[in-house]
Amino acid sequence: MPTSLSNLGLTDPGKPFAPFRYPAFRAIWTANLTSNLGSMIQSVGAAWLMTELTTSHQLVALVQASVTIPVMLLGVFAGAIADNYDRRKVMLAAQVLMLIASGLLAAMTWAGSIGPVSLLMFTLAVGAGTALNGPAWQASVRLQVGPGDLSQAISINTIAFNLARSVGPALGGLLISLTSPALAFALNALSFVALIAVLLRWHPEMPPRERHPMFTSIKAGLRFCATSNPVRRVLTRGLVFGFCAAGAQALLPLVVREQLRGTEVDYGLVLGAFGLGSIVTALWVAPARRRWGSETVVGVATVVFALAMAPVALAQHFGLCVTLACVFIAGGGWVATLTSLNVAMQLRSPEAILGRCLSIYQAVTFGGMALGAYASGLASDISGLSPAIGGASALMLVSLPVMRWIAPMPAPGEGRV
Template sequence: MADAPVPPAEIKPAGGSLAPFRYPAFRAIWTANLFSNIGSMIQSVGAAWLMTELTTSHVLVALVQASATIPILLLGMFAGAIADNYDRRRVMLAAQSGMLVVSAALAALAYTGSIGPLSLLALTLMVGMGTALNGPAWQASVRLQVGRADLPQAISLNAISFNLARSVGPALGGILISLWSTSLAFAINALSYLGMIVVLSRWRPESLPPTREPMLAAIGRGLRFCASSSPIRKVLIRGFAIGFGAAGLQALMPSIARDVLKGSELDYGLMLGGFGIGSIVTALWISKIRRRLGSEAVVTAATLIFAAAQVLMASATGVPMAIVAAFFGGMGWASAMTSLNVAMQLRSPEDILGRCLSIYQAVTFGGMALGAWAWGSVADFASLQTALHAAAVWLLASLAMHFFAPMPTREEGRLDAVPESKP
């Protein structure tokens, strides 16, 4: 490891929206992550659909979707401290390897018919634990892959990678399940981790060795910084509110597809694909819009769009209408989440970046997990349509935060080390 690492920003100047692809490390990791995300989406469809076959409980179906976010709520801050205390590449390798093993076990149990609702939920939670461990290290490592000025574009491209997978993976998962069974979906996801493991094994980023702190002291330092930073507090508040409300559409979509629209697993995959396409279309231009109008305007518009998508989904009388609703939901989701992520990255110091991002993830995706449980409970008590309308009302009410927790202004709390590139 070099004693004086040369930051990528000193190697190449900032460029356009595709500039991060000039960096070999980013290209390789982005590509491997795309295939890994496709595998995850295929498994997500398989797990959600399998749960609808194992139980009629809307709460359990919603909790399958929340299983990827509940561990982030419970373990996220520990994962952030681990990402800052240890080599982030090795942390990601450990997480990817663990998820491979669990997904392979899930495939074997599903193939033999030895899985029930609780064991399915337990195994998807274990995959979620791997996601929680991987997340802060992966997001913090983006600074080691591209130049500082290209960081916002790299974050947007990573969002596109995820949403490309969200577009292709669900439909592919629906086809595979209809042709074979959910066990094939789980097996393909296990194999999809191999590419990322190989790329990470070969990647040797130049960086200073991390300064280790006791775990609780490290977590406390990250919490104190986030609590003392007014811009970051605003981002966290908005992230929780949007995550809680947005969970309605995403967690209840499999139940809408099966119980309301009487659709198949392929129909559900197409609905998720519509969500992903909406996210991709938005991610391609959202950085330019955010630079022109500011984060507050973008997040406000995203909230309104997502609330409208939930109302449209509740009114859907057929799969095409549901796909349109999911498309608009994807637009709102990508606009909000990309803006929140960029705001956090640009205002977090490098030495505690993993902790700051883990706190953001814990708050935002923890809000999603709580929302999935809440809206699933409303659906069981009343109806799926009532739950979606209630989630939309929550999002509309959250717009009041414009007055007491507005998104940070362009220069508020910004760190000079990571300037945002100009259009």
Template sequence: MSPDTPPPPSALAPFRYPAFRAIWIANLASNMGSMIQSVAAAWLMTDLTNSHLLIALVQASATIPILLLAVFAGAIADNFDRRRVMLAAQTGMLIVSAALTLATWLDAITPLSLLFFTLAVGCGTALNGPAWQASVRLQVGPRDLPQAIALNTIAYNLARSVGPALGGLLISIVGTAAAFGLNAISYILLIVVLLRWRPETAPPRRTSMLTAIATGIRFCAHSDPVRRVLIRGFAFGFGAAGFQALLPSLVRDRLHGTEITYGLCLAAFGAGSIVGALCVGAARHRWGSDRVVTAVSLIFAAAMLPVALTTSLAWTVAAAFVAGGAWVSMLTTLNVAMQLRSPEEILGRCLSIYQAVTFGAMALGAYTLGLIADLSSLPAALFISTGWLVLTAILLRFVAPMPRRDEGRLLP
């Protein structure tokens, strides 16, 4: 690092902004509820079916809508008030979660209806994502933007640390319907905070939906730095999806565990994510994005080997912790790279394309690896996932290196 290079801002600097602080706390509560619902849905599917593919599709159904709808959601985020878009998405997810609670309580849930509800929540997530990520610029100054993105990631993964264990405990004591109901309630606080938040923004310049989408796609296709970020996101998303998508099956079939065991594994993943989010800023500042992205891909791949080779709970929990740190380090680095290289007027569209590529790859990876597990075995699916991550991490460092610090950068 050059002596003239200023040190990075404090990781907690964004909390100086009242709007960011209030939204962060409300988002933490909402993420907690979402993680509880995610655990409940995945474990409920293991009670409804023995199919590894259907179990993996619970994870895929939450990300498929991002692949299909994110580009439209990005255009909506740039054409309309982003706060209102988030309010609409949060309200829709509240209604769907309440309906899922009722259907489960009435014992009217089936594998297909459970996938329908998770798809519907995924549609709300797809609509909310671009507006949510683009609104971070309205909450903090440009210098604190990377730290704000990391803190939002920490909120998600802090919930991921506590939510799964709490979800597993709730399921074992009061059942899945109560877990779904708690998630429905968790949306209310965030909706209230968004109703009270009134950022000063210029009215968006509206264009036709197809024209707006075409503009965003054209920018991402023609910007070489952005295009390389998207390639790295796709490669990682496809390979890394196998761990979370197959984890319920691994816990049930190889560890012979309960819903509490599953929650413990997810909690370890979340705890590792928090550590990764706190450390990735300094690592990126010291070694650069390309080295960080390559390293965390290899680390994630290494973490899956003990899961495939052993049936030890201790090894699985340790591997989940390491994988969680690598996961969040990768996604935070990619997100920051996109935000710093996307024009404000099309920011929502650029971030939606990033989401569509990365999370669409996760949905495709979850489906493919779930199918391989059904046709062959769970270890075989994990070995293929590991090989993919190692191969792409090495190859893409030469074919699609991450942008250098000042390459294509639009924010100071």
């Protein structure tokens, strides 16, 4: 742990960086940062490569959807696997799967034999690994830190993703402009090695697990989520936010290429600004929730995201600098909303079915993102890029008062286990 943080008292119990007091959390967080960095480099490469392979806005939007669709389709099964088997081994299997898929994608791209369909197939394979890894990884946070640091650990884990998101896209754009997307894909394959090495050395103490048949396990998780009113409301908010937010995000490569007439580096800078905004926000989300409550934080963050993305629909009139400022602000709204939803779900899910509950949350939220990305790509092909992005932002604003009425965020002690 850096001495500066310790001297400042930032790693004391209850402090912003308290989870870093735990060696397992530090090691996994650092390795996960490396893996996320590689994933973001690959994401930029895949999205930009698709704009070169096809003129279809729908196919470009599907690059992002292809990462989230497997989470929607396989997430519930992944949750049952996480609850029935050693979560560390499940994470290892997922990392190996993603390493193989990224390696093959790099090889085919280097050989010049990649096309729009095969590119989507490989990104779907990586998405399948993400779907398998997600519930086991999120549920394992309880094995890495003490109960009092769980909420902050979840927020800090989002920093790893968004730190990579702020650096990875710009680095990816630079690599692509100097070499080719194949190098970006190869670097992503190598990035999984660090996390695999850490997981091989990590042997947490875990209570013995009682295994149940797959569909019996899934049924138990679905039953709990369906009968818990607070959980149902969190799932509803995740679905709606995911659908509206992904619609604007999925079209960002087209905004850079067609409206800003930018390059791969410009696209990386846009995604980097989004990630930087997420990092800045992630540090104060937990204190904000304690002070004002989840409903206020989610509501304000949703409005901020929608209003920040609206000008992006007219990026050709505002230029790159204004676009960067807008996506920076949108990144803050994004992480504040999703982190609050994730924490609300974790605190209301029993340990015995935690993996299944988190997988259902991921399936619903990422399913909303996949559907939103597909719908926005279709709308852009039909009505144009600006109306599609503007429509997604408007839908988010209109949906907020409805959500606050039919699916308010759970009160602080409501439904906690």
